[in-house]
Amino acid sequence: MIKKWKNEHELRLKNLFGIKKFDSRELVREILNPIFLENKLIFDTYGPETNERYNPESQMPIIWLKKIRESIIPNNRKIYNLINTNYHLTNSSEKIAFAKFTQHINDFEAKHIFNFENNGTLFPKEITEIYV
Numbered sequence: 001m002i003k004k005w006k007n008e009h010e011l012r013l014k015n016l017f018g019i020k021k022f023d024s025r026e027l028v029r030e031i032l033n034p035i036f037l038e039n040k041l042i043f044d045t046y047g048p049e050t051n052e053r054y055n056p057e058s059q060m061p062i063i064w065l066k067k068i069r070e071s072i073i074p075n076n077r078k079i080y081n082l083i084n085t086n087y088h089l090t091n092s093s094e095k096i097a098f099a100k101f102t103q104h105i106n107d108f109e110a111k112h113i114f115n116f117e118n119n120g121t122l123f124p125k126e127i128t129e130i131y132v
């Protein structure tokens with residue numbers, strides 16, 4: 001009974017967020033590309049590796065945290081849900097990249113939502129090559 005409820009809940013969430021199961025890797029990739037691009041642009045513009053990190057008066061860290069909560073975390077969840085729904089299209093190395101990405105988003109959310117001190121795992125760049 002609990003498994004049935006869980007499956008029904010997951011289906012409602014997938015329908016709510018428009019996550020579809022595809023038969024083609026290319027179709028999944030078309031949806032992932034703009035999300036990866038948006039996250040990268042935000043990271044490159046506002047993230048912790050910009051030159052603003054050396055400016056003690058910079059507002060960039062505040063903007064970065066805002067972007068994390070408003071864009072990066074929701075985008076990461078979209079990526080996760082899309083890949084998870086279309087897991088049947090992944091190869092073995094992509095499955096490993098997805099597992100690393102899953103750990104990263106859990107750690108990232110722990111830090112930026114639940115204020116855990118530990119940075120956790122870094123973003124696995126190989127996830128951006130999934131379904132290529």
